[in-house]
Amino acid sequence: MENKNITVTSPLLPPLEEFIPYLKDIWERKWLTNNGNYHEELENALCEYLKVPYISLFTNGTLPLMVALQALRITGEVITTPYSFVATTHSLWWNGIKPVFVDIDPLTCNLDPDKIEAAITPQTTAIMPVHVYGTPCDTLRIQEIADKYGLKVIYDAAHAFGVEIQGESVLKAGDMSTLSFHATKVYNTIEGGALVCHDEQTKKRIDYLKNFGFAGETTIVAPGINGKMDEIRSAYGLLGLKHVDEAIDRRHQIATCYRDRLIGEKGISFISDVQGVRHNYSYFPIFIDAGEYGMTRDELYFKMKEKGVLGRRYFYPLISTFSTYRGLPSAASANLPVATRKAGEIICLPMHPNLLDSDVERILSIIENR
Numbered sequence: 299m300e301n302k303n304i305t306v307t308s309p310l311l312p313p314l315e316e317f318i319p320y321l322k323d324i325w326e327r328k329w330l331t332n333n334g335n336y337h338e339e340l341e342n343a344l345c346e347y348l349k350v351p352y353i354s355l356f357t358n359g360t361l362p363l364m365v366a367l368q369a370l371r372i373t374g375e376v377i378t379t380p381y382s383f384v385a386t387t388h389s390l391w392w393n394g395i396k397p398v399f400v401d402i403d404p405l406t407c408n409l410d411p412d413k414i415e416a417a418i419t420p421q422t423t424a425i426m427p428v429h430v431y432g433t434p435c436d437t438l439r440i441q442e443i444a445d446k447y448g449l450k451v452i453y454d455a456a457h458a459f460g461v462e463i464q465g466e467s468v469l470k471a472g473d474m475s476t477l478s479f480h481a482t483k484v485y486n487t488i489e490g491g492a493l494v495c496h497d498e499q500t501k502k503r504i505d506y507l508k509n510f511g512f513a514g515e516t517t518i519v520a521p522g523i524n525g526k527m528d529e530i531r532s533a534y535g536l537l538g539l540k541h542v543d544e545a546i547d548r549r550h551q552i553a554t555c556y557r558d559r560l561i562g563e564k565g566i567s568f569i570s571d572v573q574g575v576r577h578n579y580s581y582f583p584i585f586i587d588a589g590e591y592g593m594t595r596d597e598l599y600f601k602m603k604e605k606g607v608l609g610r611r612y613f614y615p616l617i618s619t620f621s622t623y624r625g626l627p628s629a630a631s632a633n634l635p636v637a638t639r640k641a642g643e644i645i646c647l648p649m650h651p652n653l654l655d656s657d658v659e660r661i662l663s664i665i666e667n668r
């Protein structure tokens with residue numbers, strides 16, 4: 299059907315009939331949340347799939363960011379990127395931490411390691427980078443800087459489910475990494491998320507923090523919050539794991555098709571490939587150079603929209619421009635020239651496993667026939 303809207307994303311939904319037996323089982327057990335069987339099973343299955351030793355499930359991808367900061371007792375100032383989803387910076391604000399924005403690398407759109415050191419002050423306690431679009435940050439350089447200044451590193455890996463570099467999970471970098479399993483992500487539990495850490499004691503502390511601080515029937519060891527994932531979504535997540543590889547394969551095919559066709563288009567560029575990466579193809583971002591392409595990003599975005607193709611200007615506007623943050627000295631656009639330019643050029647094309655070849659063709663012909 300020519301006129302149906304093509305959405306930027308569409309959830310990976312497992313076949314309904316495969317989910318019913320899980321629901322029947324949950325109804326029989328009458329155990330809905332608080333470390334149920336499926337919760338336990340999903341944590342174990344995700345450790346195996348993601349090749350990491352410790353994972354704590356959460357009810358969304360924002361709470362693990364907030365809890366990671368609590369678990370590591372981060373205070374003062376944290377260096378972060380303005381080119382992300384707003385939850386990254388909000389997690390700092392909710393912990394009473396001052397975000398310090400540092401510009402991004404034009405090739406990957408990730409925090410630029412060359413610019414981090416100049417932003418460190420005596421109040422800096424951590425760095426919070428984001429693996430934007432699932433492209434790994436320069437984790438080695440960032441760790442070198444963190445070690446030199448005694449800083450913690452918390453990666454917002456919301457986009458980086460299953461991403462590996464030289465056969466190693468990118469989630470192993472830094473002190474902790476967070477994941478989002480929101481419905482729009484490569485892998486989803488409808489709403490959901492996780493916090494990845496590297497030792498048993500830290501995992502225990504995270505588990506206390508996500509359950510009000512309870513360390514026993516009558517013992518509260520920290521001002522915890524309620525971040526628990528329930529049994530229904532844990533079961534859904536277990537089932538989703540069986541289908542996620544197929545979904546990533548389809549995303550790969552679509553990304554290849556987009557890239558092969560658009561590579562010769564004047565004024566369109568992509569994120570640079572990082573050597574040795576197993577990507578998850580979570581997004582397909584393109585950047586429009588208006589002078590070369592002959593049309594501004596917004597003109598193309600609205601033309602696509604008019605024709606029923608819903609791209610997303612992700613990430614635009616920059617977090618540093620929102621009212622909560624724009625008064626910070628580091629939020630000035632003169633401090634963030636690359637991020638400011640990229641935010642004005644970006645469109646994420648529709649990318650999800652339910653896209654048909656004919657959808658991809660329709661999207662490409664709008665971009666090609668300007």
Ligand SMILES: Cc1ncc(COP(=O)(O)O)c(C=O)c1O
Pocket residue numbers: 358359360361382383385386428454456457478479480489490491
């Ligand atoms: C980079 C980034 N961080 C954090 C989040 C927050 O995750 P959630 O929506 O699961 O709370 C998202 C979700 O869109 C995200 O893209």
